[in-house]
Amino acid sequence: MDPTKLQTCHSNALAAAARLRLPLRSRVWRGQAGEFTGGGTGSSMDFQDHRAYSPGDDPRHINWQAYARTGNYTMKLFREEVRPVVDLILDASESMFFDEEKAARVAEIFYLIAESSQSAGASLALHAVRGEAPADCEL
Incomplete structure (x- = not known):
């Protein structure tokens, strides 16, 4: 494909991307550390809850003030926080x-995504396939 046509595809995709958004904010995600709220507990600065200590827990997360009041490890x-990946x-x-x-059309859809x-x-992971095997592609 000639570079002028490819640039037109990119421009069309940019215009479409300005109107269309991926609905990532409404879901609970699992993945690498990032700015989205995950489905479990992690190591962000936002407090979520307390639970009883279990052997093997990281002692850095023991609530020592609660221990001083109650005598129980909490x-x-x-x-x-996670960063979703779009495959x-x-x-x-x-x-x-x-x-x-x-x-x-393939180039426009690729640029749009x-x-x-x-x-x-979100992070983008590109998997190029040619037939039944992975392919090497220049993008």
Whole structure:
């Protein structure tokens, strides 16, 4: 695909990404540390709850003030913060790039997903597949 057509695809995708957003904020996520609230407990600064101490717990999270009052070990629990990952699987077989118009639509969709993921604060993992095996692609 020529660079001018590719630039047009990128511009179209940027315009669409400005109107469309990935609905990431409404879900509870699991993943790497980041800015989204996870489904469990973690090590953020936001306090979530207390629970009884269990052998093997990190002693840095013992609530020593509660221990001084009650004589029981209590653990402080904090909110988990995660960074979701958007997995994009790209069909890199020759049939996807045989027709110039089809290749342009693929490029627009790729750019749209990449821009939307970035603006939503998610990581993008690209998996290019050619047939039944992973493919090497220049993007």
